[in-house]
Amino acid sequence: MTNRAHVLLWTDNTAAYLDAIKEAGLTDRVSVETLPRKEKPSTDQLARTEALMAATVPPGLLPTMPRLRWAQAMTAGVEGWLALPDLPPRLDLTCARGTHTESMPENIIASLFYVAKPLATAAANTKAGKWVHTVAQPLTGKTLGILGLGAIGQEVARMACAFGMKVIGTKRRPQPMAHVDEMLPAERSEEVLARSDYVLLLLPATPATDNFINAERLAKMKPTAWLLNFGRGHLIKDDDLVDAVNQKQIAGAVLDVFREEPLPAEHPFWRTEGILVLPHIGGPHPQRDRFVAKLFVENLGRFLDGAPLKEVVDRTAGY
Secondary structure, rough: OOOEEEEEOOOOOOHHHHHHHHEEEEEEEEEEEOOOOOOOOHHHHHHHHEEEEEOOOOOOHHHHHOOOOOOEEOOOHHHHHHHOOOOOOOEEEOOOOOOOHHHHHHHHHHHHHHHHHHHHHHHHHHOOOOOOOOOOOOOOEEEEEOOOOOOOHHHHHHHHHHOEEEEEEEEEEOOOOOOOOOOEEEEHHHHHHHHHOOEHHHOOOOOOOOOOOHHHHHOOOOOOOEEOOOOHHHEEOHHHHHHHHHOOOOOOEEEOOOOOOOOOOOOHHOOOOOEEEEEEEEEOOOOOOOHHHHHHHHHHHHHHHOOOOOEEEEHHHHO
């Protein structure tokens, strides 16, 4: 037992993680403790934990864990972790980047269909018993601009290409990517905004991306273009978007993430015609823990072997 690494799973549903540890053959190499999110680690747990998996941690906790060498965040976004005033500088922090590649691309494509096809109108007319002939807009030949082309964006691009769409986008370190017609550096984001019929936001939340979509950038978009945000709520300056939609500067927006969640009932997004509010359905999946467990266990094996971890957070970049 003394040679086993002490691992703390600080989450409510641990079955998938315990099963993955067993299937990976790591059971004899670790001593695993589980703790519900509503509970706090004991003094003994704080003292002996070497590897931690959690969604978030409160300020003041990490400095009380002298043996902690690695923390695995359960989400792709780690702004909460990076905002900690006492995040140990030498702590290896990894995120769950890449674990949404099954659920989120499908939900993004569904949003494109919602915008282009009159299904919602037909549903409303069905309730009213009205036959109203409408014409669906084709996706074929339209341009999808993706700001923040990572693993999710690449999968969306693959699906969009199957519908005959042209895909352009930005990446901090541009490089050729399958199914992407044109890859641009982040500094050319406004060019993507100007050329796209649909703009998809998949940027992380960093100081550089806060209020990234503001009145000036919205003015670059086509009046027929739609904005889809599945990245972070902080990417959009809310009032500027409401004004742009109300003034018909853009056709509308589909929003899945917000600065405050749940979105307050008094927020103007609810009342703005042309804005669809989704209750953060982009990433969740019925087997979400299974995907995160796969990444966690791969990293756990690397941690035990002293090998480089996957999905290490770049603290300077913010993700």
